[in-house]
Amino acid sequence: MPAPLAPPRRRAPARRRPPRLAVLARRLRPHSARQRQRRAVAREPRAPGLGQPAAGAPRRGARPRRGGAGRDAGPRRARPPLPGVAGAAGDARRPGRPGGRGLPPAPLAAGGRRAVRGDERRPVGDAVLSRPQDRPREPRRGPCPRPALRPRRVRPVGDRDAGGILRLRRLLAPGPAAAGRGRAGRRGRDRLAARSRGLGPRPRDARRPPRPRRRLRALRPRRGRRPHGGPQRRLAPGDGAARHGAGRHVRPSRPVRERSAAAARPLPPAGAGRGRGVVTVTVAVVGGGAWGTALANAAAAGQEGEVVLWMRDAAAARDAARARENARYLPGVPLHPRVRPSGEAGDLAGAGAVLLVVPAQTLRGVLGTLRPALRPDATLVICAKGIERGSDAFMTEVAAAVAPGAPLAVLSGPSFAADVARGLPTAVTLAAAEPARAAALAGILSGPALRVYHSGDLRGVEIGGAAKNVLAIACGAVVGRGLGESARAALVARSFAELMRFARACGARSETLMGLSGLGDLVLSASSAQSRNFAFGERLGRGADPGEAAGGKLAEGALTAAGLVALARRHGVEMPVAEAVAALVAGTLRLDDAIAALMRRPLRGEDE
Ligand SMILES: NC(=O)C1=CN([C@@H]2O[C@H](COP(=O)(O)OP(=O)(O)OC[C@H]3O[C@@H](n4cnc5c(N)ncnc54)[C@H](OP(=O)(O)O)[C@@H]3O)[C@@H](O)[C@H]2O)C=CC1
Ligand SMILES: O=C(CO)COP(=O)(O)O
CATH class of the missing domain: 3.40.50.720 (NAD(P)-binding Rossmann-like Domain)
Incomplete structure (x- = not known):
C-alpha cells in the first residue's frame, strides 16, 4: 500500500522586501583579495583567551570603516577581474579553499599546525583545520563591542x-x-x-596618535657616518x-x-x-x-x-x-x-x-x-x-x-x-x-x-675573581706534584664549595658564584697552565721556592691568599684549601703535609 502522502508544507509568506537593485549589484560585485582574506579570517573561530573578538567586533588591525555605516553604505564601482589571475573575480573553486572564497590557506606545518601568514596572529589547530561550512557564522554587522581580551603585544627586548x-x-x-x-x-x-x-614601522596602536614625521627622521643615519654595524663596516x-x-x-x-x-x-x-x-x-x-x-x-x-x-x-x-x-x-x-x-x-x-x-x-x-x-x-x-x-x-x-x-x-x-x-x-x-x-x-x-x-651583585663578582686565583694555585700544585686528574677534579669541587660558603657569608648571591665569575673562572684557572696562578702552583708542586714560583709574572692568588683566609676566619667560614695555599705561599707548610692534612680532615656531609 502506498504510504499516505504528507500534506504539502505551507511556506511562510516572505517578510523581507525584495532587495533593491543597488544592493543586488553590490552582492554580485567581485571582491578584492584583501577583502576576501579579511572575511575568511573573520569567519574562522579563535581559541578563547587569545583575542577572540566578540561577535560582530571588527578584527584588530582592520581598516576602520568610514561614515559609521561602513564602506558598503556608499555606491561602489565593480572592478573587472584581473586577466590571468585565478579567482580574482571571486572564483569559488580556488585551489586549497574548498567551496570558499579568499586566499588559499597557508601550508600546514608539522603536527597539523598552520604556518602563520603575514600579520595574522591566530591560534592554529582544529579551529583552523575545520571546514569553512562547519564554522559558526558570525554576524558581520551590528554594534562593535570591544574584544574581551586583546592579544598581548610582544615587547621587543630592544625596548x-x-x-x-x-x-x-x-x-x-x-x-x-x-x-x-x-x-x-x-x-x-x-x-x-x-x-x-x-x-x-611599529604596528598601529589606536591608543597613540601617529608620530610626527619629524621624529622619524631621527632614525636615519647621519650624513657622512656609516651606520654602526653596517654590512660593509670596515673592521679594525x-x-x-x-x-x-x-x-x-x-x-x-x-x-x-x-x-x-x-x-x-x-x-x-x-x-x-x-x-x-x-x-x-x-x-x-x-x-x-x-x-x-x-x-x-x-x-x-x-x-x-x-x-x-x-x-x-x-x-x-x-x-x-x-x-x-x-x-x-x-x-x-x-x-x-x-x-x-x-x-x-x-x-x-x-x-x-x-x-x-x-x-x-x-x-x-x-x-x-x-x-x-x-x-x-x-x-x-x-x-x-x-x-x-x-x-x-x-x-x-x-x-x-x-x-x-x-x-x-x-x-x-x-x-x-x-x-x-x-x-x-x-x-x-x-x-x-x-x-x-x-x-x-x-x-x-x-x-x-x-x-x-x-x-647587580658586585660583591659576588669580585669574590669570584679574587678567590679563584687562590684556589687555582692549589689545583696547579696538585698537578705539579703529579697527583692525577681525579685529585684535581676533587680539589676543584671542594674549592668551589668553600668559595660558595665564603661568598654567602659575605652577602653575595650563590647564583653569581655559580656563574662566570666563580665557577666559570675557577674552572678556567684550575685547568690551564695559561693561568699564571695555576702555573705558580704547578711550580710549587714541582718543588720551586714560593719566592721564585711566580717566574716574574703576576700571580694575584699568592698575594690574596692571606687576606682571603683572614676574611674567612672573621666570617667564621672554613676554607681549608685556601688556608693550605696561604701556608704554602708563606712557606710555613710543605705541599705533602698540606695534602695529607686535607685528606685527614674528619669526614662530613658534602653539603655541610
Ligand atoms: N691577564 C689576564 O688574562 C687577566 C687579568 N686580570 C686581572 O687584571 C689585573 C691586571 O692584570 P694584567 O694586565 O694581566 O697584568 P700585567 O702583569 O699584564 O700588567 C700589569 C700592568 O699594571 C701596571 N702596573 C703595575 N704596577 C703598577 C703601579 N704601581 N702603578 C701603575 N701601574 C702599575 C704594569 O705597568 P708596568 O709595565 O709599568 O709595570 C702593567 O701595565 C690583575 O688583577 C689580574 O688578575 C683579569 C682578567 C684576565
Ligand atoms: O683571571 C684570569 C682569567 O680569568 C687570568 O688568570 P691568571 O691571572 O691566573 O693568569
Whole structure:
C-alpha cells in the first residue's frame, strides 16, 4: 500500500522586501583579495583567551570603516577581474579553499599546525583545520563591542635594553644631564626601539596618535657616518675576526645592532638643541698590561669614541702609540685604531667610564694618584682580581675609600687576555649597583667575540675573581706534584664549595658564584697552565721556592691568599684549601703535609 502522502508544507509568506537593485549589484560585485582574506579570517573561530573578538567586533588591525555605516553604505564601482589571475573575480573553486572564497590557506606545518601568514596572529589547530561550512557564522554587522581580551603585544627586548642603555648614557655623559632629561630619554628610547624592530614601522596602536614625521627622521643615519654595524663596516684590529688580519673588509659575524652596543651610539646631549653636537661615552683604561690592552681593544671595538690606554711608563706609552702594539704584554696584537696609549693623567679627564686594570695590590695607590684627574662622576670599573694585603679589603672597598661617591662596577670572569685579544669567544660578567649602568657598560664592552653579562651583585663578582686565583694555585700544585686528574677534579669541587660558603657569608648571591665569575673562572684557572696562578702552583708542586714560583709574572692568588683566609676566619667560614695555599705561599707548610692534612680532615656531609 502506498504510504499516505504528507500534506504539502505551507511556506511562510516572505517578510523581507525584495532587495533593491543597488544592493543586488553590490552582492554580485567581485571582491578584492584583501577583502576576501579579511572575511575568511573573520569567519574562522579563535581559541578563547587569545583575542577572540566578540561577535560582530571588527578584527584588530582592520581598516576602520568610514561614515559609521561602513564602506558598503556608499555606491561602489565593480572592478573587472584581473586577466590571468585565478579567482580574482571571486572564483569559488580556488585551489586549497574548498567551496570558499579568499586566499588559499597557508601550508600546514608539522603536527597539523598552520604556518602563520603575514600579520595574522591566530591560534592554529582544529579551529583552523575545520571546514569553512562547519564554522559558526558570525554576524558581520551590528554594534562593535570591544574584544574581551586583546592579544598581548610582544615587547621587543630592544625596548628594554634601550631604556636601560639610555639611562646609563645619561649617567655617563658629561655635562648637566638633568636638563631635558625626560624628553631626550623618551626620544632615544623610541628611536632605539624602532631600530631594534628593524623590519618596518611599529604596528598601529589606536591608543597613540601617529608620530610626527619629524621624529622619524631621527632614525636615519647621519650624513657622512656609516651606520654602526653596517654590512660593509670596515673592521679594525681588535674587531673580532679582523684581529687576525688587520684592515681586511670582513662582514661582522653578527650585526652590531643585536647587541646593546647601541649604547655607544651618540645621542644629542641632554638639553642641547636638536641636530647639534653629539656626546660619546669615552672609555679610559688605567693599566697597560695584558688585560688592560685587551680590554682597551674590546672597548674601542664596542663603541665609537676614543679609548685612552693609560700606562704609568710614559716611554712605554709612546712606544705603543708609535708601533700600534703593546709589544711587552701583548706582542703581535695590533692596537685598535681608536686606542690611544698615553702616559698623561690629563688624558683621562673626559672619560665617563674608567677601567682599572692594574694589579690588585697597586689599586689604592694608582687610583689615589689619578683620582684628581678623573671626572668625579666617572664610573670606576674594577678589573683587578684580588684582596688587598694588610687591610683585607675587597677592591670595591678600596675604590670607595679612595674615591668616595664615585659610581663603581666590577668586571670579572673566565678570560685570558690573550684569548680576548685574539678574538676568541669569551664571556665575562660586569656588575654595578644600578642595572642600567651594568647593562650599558656591558653593551659598550661587548663585541663579536666578547660577551659581557651584567649583574647587580658586585660583591659576588669580585669574590669570584679574587678567590679563584687562590684556589687555582692549589689545583696547579696538585698537578705539579703529579697527583692525577681525579685529585684535581676533587680539589676543584671542594674549592668551589668553600668559595660558595665564603661568598654567602659575605652577602653575595650563590647564583653569581655559580656563574662566570666563580665557577666559570675557577674552572678556567684550575685547568690551564695559561693561568699564571695555576702555573705558580704547578711550580710549587714541582718543588720551586714560593719566592721564585711566580717566574716574574703576576700571580694575584699568592698575594690574596692571606687576606682571603683572614676574611674567612672573621666570617667564621672554613676554607681549608685556601688556608693550605696561604701556608704554602708563606712557606710555613710543605705541599705533602698540606695534602695529607686535607685528606685527614674528619669526614662530613658534602653539603655541610
Ligand atoms: N691577564 C689576564 O688574562 C687577566 C687579568 N686580570 C686581572 O687584571 C689585573 C691586571 O692584570 P694584567 O694586565 O694581566 O697584568 P700585567 O702583569 O699584564 O700588567 C700589569 C700592568 O699594571 C701596571 N702596573 C703595575 N704596577 C703598577 C703601579 N704601581 N702603578 C701603575 N701601574 C702599575 C704594569 O705597568 P708596568 O709595565 O709599568 O709595570 C702593567 O701595565 C690583575 O688583577 C689580574 O688578575 C683579569 C682578567 C684576565
Ligand atoms: O683571571 C684570569 C682569567 O680569568 C687570568 O688568570 P691568571 O691571572 O691566573 O693568569
